[in-house]
Amino acid sequence: MASAMLSLASASPSASLSLQENLKISWKRGTSSRINFLGSDFSKTKSFTRTSMTVAVKVSRFKDITMAPPDPILGVSEAFKADTHEMKLNLGVGAYRTEDLQPYVLNVVKKAENLMLERGENKEYLPIEGLAAFNKVTAELMFGADNAVIQQQRVATVQGLSGTGSLRLAAALMERYFPGARVLISSPTWGNHKNIFNDARVPWSEYRYYDPKTVGLDFDGMISDIKAAPDGSFVLLHGCAHNPTGIDPTPEQWEKIADVIQERNHIPFFDVAYQGFASGSLDEDASSVRLFAARGMELLVAQSYSKNLGLYAERIGAINVVCASSDAAARVKSQLKRLARPMYSNPPIHGARIVSNVVGNPELFNEWKEEMEMMAGRIKSVRQKLYDSLCAKDKSGKDWSFILKQIGMFSFTGLNITQSENMTNKWHVYMTKDGRISLAGLSSAKCEYLADAIIDSYHNVK
Amino acid sequence: MSMLLRNGCAGRILKSGAVRSMSTSWWKHVEPAPKDPILGVTEAFLADPSPDKVNVGVGAYRDDNGKPVVLECVREAERRIAGNLNMEYLPMGGSIKMVEETLKLAYGENSDLIKEKQIAAVQALSGTGACRLFADFQKRFSPDSQIYIPVPTWANHHNIWRDADVPQNTFHYYHPESRGLDFASMMEDIKNAPNGSFFLLHACAHNPTGVDPTEEQWREISHQFKVKGHFAFFDMAYQGFASGDPERDAKSIRIFLEDGHLIGCAQSYAKNMGLYGQRVGCLSVVCEDEKQAVAVKSQLQQLARPMYSNPPVHGALVVSTVLGDPELKKLWLTEVKGMADRIIGMRSALRENLEKLGSPLSWEHITKQIGMFCYSGMTPEQVDRLTNEFHIYLTRNGRISMAGVTTGNVGFLANAIHEVTKSA
Numbered sequence: 001m002a003s004a005m006l007s008l009a010s011a012s013p014s015a016s017l018s019l020q021e022n023l024k025i026s027w028k029r030g031t032s033s034r035i036n037f038l039g040s041d042f043s044k045t046k047s048f049t050r051t052s053m054t055v056a057v058k059v060s061r062f063k064d065i066t067m068a069p070p071d072p073i074l075g076v077s078e079a080f081k082a083d084t085h086e087m088k089l090n091l092g093v094g095a096y097r098t099e100d101l102q103p104y105v106l107n108v109v110k111k112a113e114n115l116m117l118e119r120g121e122n123k124e125y126l127p128i129e130g131l132a133a134f135n136k137v138t139a140e141l142m143f144g145a146d147n148a149v150i151q152q153q154r155v156a157t158v159q160g161l162s163g164t165g166s167l168r169l170a171a172a173l174m175e176r177y178f179p180g181a182r183v184l185i186s187s188p189t190w191g192n193h194k195n196i197f198n199d200a201r202v203p204w205s206e207y208r209y210y211d212p213k214t215v216g217l218d219f220d221g222m223i224s225d226i227k228a229a230p231d232g233s234f235v236l237l238h239g240c241a242h243n244p245t246g247i248d249p250t251p252e253q254w255e256k257i258a259d260v261i262q263e264r265n266h267i268p269f270f271d272v273a274y275q276g277f278a279s280g281s282l283d284e285d286a287s288s289v290r291l292f293a294a295r296g297m298e299l300l301v302a303q304s305y306s307k308n309l310g311l312y313a314e315r316i317g318a319i320n321v322v323c324a325s326s327d328a329a330a331r332v333k334s335q336l337k338r339l340a341r342p343m344y345s346n347p348p349i350h351g352a353r354i355v356s357n358v359v360g361n362p363e364l365f366n367e368w369k370e371e372m373e374m375m376a377g378r379i380k381s382v383r384q385k386l387y388d389s390l391c392a393k394d395k396s397g398k399d400w401s402f403i404l405k406q407i408g409m410f411s412f413t414g415l416n417i418t419q420s421e422n423m424t425n426k427w428h429v430y431m432t433k434d435g436r437i438s439l440a441g442l443s444s445a446k447c448e449y450l451a452d453a454i455i456d457s458y459h460n461v462k
Numbered sequence: 463m464s465m466l467l468r469n470g471c472a473g474r475i476l477k478s479g480a481v482r483s484m485s486t487s488w489w490k491h492v493e494p495a496p497k498d499p500i501l502g503v504t505e506a507f508l509a510d511p512s513p514d515k516v517n518v519g520v521g522a523y524r525d526d527n528g529k530p531v532v533l534e535c536v537r538e539a540e541r542r543i544a545g546n547l548n549m550e551y552l553p554m555g556g557s558i559k560m561v562e563e564t565l566k567l568a569y570g571e572n573s574d575l576i577k578e579k580q581i582a583a584v585q586a587l588s589g590t591g592a593c594r595l596f597a598d599f600q601k602r603f604s605p606d607s608q609i610y611i612p613v614p615t616w617a618n619h620h621n622i623w624r625d626a627d628v629p630q631n632t633f634h635y636y637h638p639e640s641r642g643l644d645f646a647s648m649m650e651d652i653k654n655a656p657n658g659s660f661f662l663l664h665a666c667a668h669n670p671t672g673v674d675p676t677e678e679q680w681r682e683i684s685h686q687f688k689v690k691g692h693f694a695f696f697d698m699a700y701q702g703f704a705s706g707d708p709e710r711d712a713k714s715i716r717i718f719l720e721d722g723h724l725i726g727c728a729q730s731y732a733k734n735m736g737l738y739g740q741r742v743g744c745l746s747v748v749c750e751d752e753k754q755a756v757a758v759k760s761q762l763q764q765l766a767r768p769m770y771s772n773p774p775v776h777g778a779l780v781v782s783t784v785l786g787d788p789e790l791k792k793l794w795l796t797e798v799k800g801m802a803d804r805i806i807g808m809r810s811a812l813r814e815n816l817e818k819l820g821s822p823l824s825w826e827h828i829t830k831q832i833g834m835f836c837y838s839g840m841t842p843e844q845v846d847r848l849t850n851e852f853h854i855y856l857t858r859n860g861r862i863s864m865a866g867v868t869t870g871n872v873g874f875l876a877n878a879i880h881e882v883t884k885s886a
Contacts, residue, residue, distance in 0.1 A: 060724050060750045061658065061693060065603055068760035071767055074554055095550060103550050117544050120537070122530040124522060125738045128501060161587075161770035168769050172625075177492055195768035199598075267488060298488050312551045313775035324487035334495035341498055342621035343594055343769065344587035349739035350776035 072191050073432055080430040088428040089446055091437040094243065094409045095312060096375055099443050106310050108368045112357035123349060128337040130159020130318070131352035137359040138318045142272065142286055142301055149293050153326040156333035158319050158340065159347045163273045163304030164192060166319035170269065170300050171200035172339045174234060183234040183269065184226060188434055190243045193236065205229065210245050215402035215414050217247050223260050231265040239272035239301070240285040241408025244436035248278065248407050254288050258295060268292050273304040278407045280376035282369065298323055305355055307409065308372060314351030379409060382442045389451035396459065409440045419457040427453035499617050500857055507855040515853040516875060518866035521669065521834045522738055523801055526868045533736050535793040539783035554763040554771070556585020557778035563785035564744040567701060568712055568727050569719065575748055582758035583746040584766065585773045589699045589730030590618060592745035596695060596726055597626035598765045600660060610661045614859065616669045619662060633661070636671045641827035641839055643673050649686060658691045665698035666711040667833020670861035674704065674832050680714045684721045694718055695726040702734040704832045706802035708795070724748045731781055733834065734798055740777025805834060808867040815876030823883060836862045844882040852878040
């Protein structure tokens with residue numbers, strides 16, 4: 001066989017490719033495509049086929065796969081880790097740090113874990129919808145235990161893989177039951193929102209949100225774009241502490257947003273990843289969602305405990321769908337389960353147990369509220385310190401007050417891509433290219449250094 | 463427009479501030495989903511008030527008292543990791559240490575593929591998540607391909623590849639008459655599939671049948687795969703549970719690797735480390751070289767990011783603590799063997815009981831089949847009788863989870879099976 005193959009090759013001097021190269025080309029697609037070799041129909045030559053297949057098995061059908069670009073957010077931390085400069089500062093991912101720039105495990109979490117260790121609970125599969133105790137407390141935290149939607153059992157709650165996983169379940173539900181309906185997302189928004197809707201095949205378009213001129217909310221643009229969208233669109237709203245800008249609508253503005261959504265028959269979809277981190281109060285931060293629910297609107301809410309309970313890597317969150325009736329909620333919940341089963345079967349148990357132990361235990365819950373206020377308080381104080389340092393050092397008269405007006409973990413500095421790159425390349429300050437800095441990663445000790453970096457990047461780099 | 467029509471009167475425009483009466487809903491057209499055929503069994507079991515009820519439905523290991531088990535090695539690992547580590551996000555590819563140890567289990571301690579860094583591997587959400595990630599990867603990078611799935615298989619395999627939008631085909635596997643492997647038909651299907659097809663194979667302890675190819679049969683399958691240039695994707699959810707020895711249970715994979723196949727593999731710690739609810743597993747894809755492995759890994763991460771961003775840490779820490787410590791690893795191996803041995807013992811007991819009852823049928827397959835499950839051969843109607851008359855819960859395809867059988871209930875179970883099958 002082999003000799004037949006070789007003689008075929010040598011018989012055609014016009015074949016400029018080696019045998020090996022030809023075989024590699026033939027396996028590019030890794031499918032049952034017809035193979036042409038030296039002008040003859042490859043597939044007809046049986047003996048040829050067997051021998052060449054033995055060679056070809058070493059060639060991967062994934063040969064042509066190229067390197068994916070680094071994730072714009074998570075990739076920042078990876079780059080930061082690789083940097084050896086002593087002044088380096090990681091203001092990339094939104095992960096809370098103490099004043100010593102150490103990760104922080106909340107005391108209530110340690111207590112909850114000890115309780116769990118003592119109890120020695122088993123690790124059996126959760127039901128597809130997750131831990132019942134968790135689902136109960138998470139919905140109550142969001143809406144308030146005495147809220148009508150909860151009393152009337154109108155909320156379909158399914159435990160999800162933190163905010164991302166909960167958003168993805170909702171997106172999959174949208175794709176399946178509202179094919180062709182689009183989701184409106186803010187410009188800008190968290191980088192992964194677009195990936196989620198793309199991979200779930202839900203079309204999206206943007207509504208104006210950030211106004212670079214005022215470094216504030218483009219409210220008229222927002223209302224106008226929501227109005228202009230085809231009715232029955234989903235509108236993705238950040239419940240509080242907008243990521244990446246830190247700019248939230250006022251209560252009056254929320255009322256008007258609710259008005260236009262109702263007028264246009266849209267469906268509100270809240271992403272709440274920072275409940276507690278915006279104002280320091282869990283209830284206050286839930287007020288936008290509760291405002292909409294109080295109007296009797298059907299809505300979706302994705303929750304995450306990554307930041308407010310510091311449970312980042314446990315991947316704990318939930319998707320809630322508030323429906324017109326308890327019957328609708330039951331049906332919707334069953335279909336969310338049907339989407340989750342072929343994704344991961346059932347969600348991870350550990351984080352769910354922690355949350356239900358903390359939120360479900362009055363003592364631990366109160367302690368959590370205090371720790372929440374402490375974390376949010378630290379961020380407010382570094383905001384102030386950064387603002388003070390900028391004002392003291394910058395003589396240009398630029399108004400830096402947006403830093404104080406913005407809310408939550410992030411500040412949208414208004415730096416452009418080149419300026420953000422300068423922050424990293426010259427000052428070893430790691431941030432995302434959209435100009436977002438995570439104040440959770442800033443210590444008061446580093447505020448002056450950061451101020452220097454921002455002033456330099458803003459004024460000296462175009 | 464269609465939204466308005468679909469939602470009928472939900473299109474009424476309200477003055478701002480007015481609370482709309484919620485007589486209609488966006489979700490009117492959403493039907494209740496059917497119960498999951500496997501997980502729905504446990505739900506029904508839990509709802510049953512009968513004191514004699516038996517759950518031999520889901521494949522979750524039970525001790526001889528019918529209780530869930532947390533392995534000693536796991537408890538010790540948890541004591542060590544409690545409180546002293548933060549919960550920062552894992553990298554998108556998951557815990558590197560956990561993945562390293564996991565690859566050794568599948569590919570061998572001294573695997574050249576590992577040394578040469580030819581394997582693209584990421585932590586995944588147990589076996590389900592690993593399969594789904596691969597299915598999405600297959601869809602994105604081999605968009606014209608289909609997946610060949612054995613008949614029967616774990617029900618969720620169909621859901622996974624369907625939701626990933628990859629067309630499915632089937633190949634013969636189970637031979638009902640002999641309650642064994644339909645090897646001839648299987649080989650025919652492998653030969654007749656177009657060259658370069660993607661096949662899903664159960665590495666060991668086939669779910670739901672418990673029927674595995676012999677070593678010689680695996681070699682033939684591997685050879686035919688070479689001839690046809692097929693891609694082998696192994697789902698290995700029961701390594702250690704088949705024979706009690708994880709090395710032995712990886713034999714099918716090792717045969718394929720020896721033959722030079724570039725395989726894909728889903729691994730799970732749900733059963734063999736009892737980490738069910740922690741959702742710990744691994745997806746690996748063998749590549750030609752390190753450069754390709756780096757590229758493939760980056761693409762797997764790219765698929766994971768919009769699904770869950772990064773995988774959960776707790777279970778991964780448990781795994782890497784256990785497997786990274788020689789003493790704990792030894793303990794684990796002992797405990798896995800213990801679980802497998804108990805199941806093998808229960809297989810013998812069930813068969814003996816049925817034979818003693820004078821059953822007219824052959825129950826040889828109970829002891830021939832391997833792993834957690836016994837494909838009893840009972841019909842859905844017989845299964846329904848078991849559930850309704852005897853409060854015994856199993857899936858309607860007649861699959862019995864031997865892990866739920868105990869010395870305490872094996873007699874009762876045998877009696878009940880005999881009752882519903884004696885006139886068959």
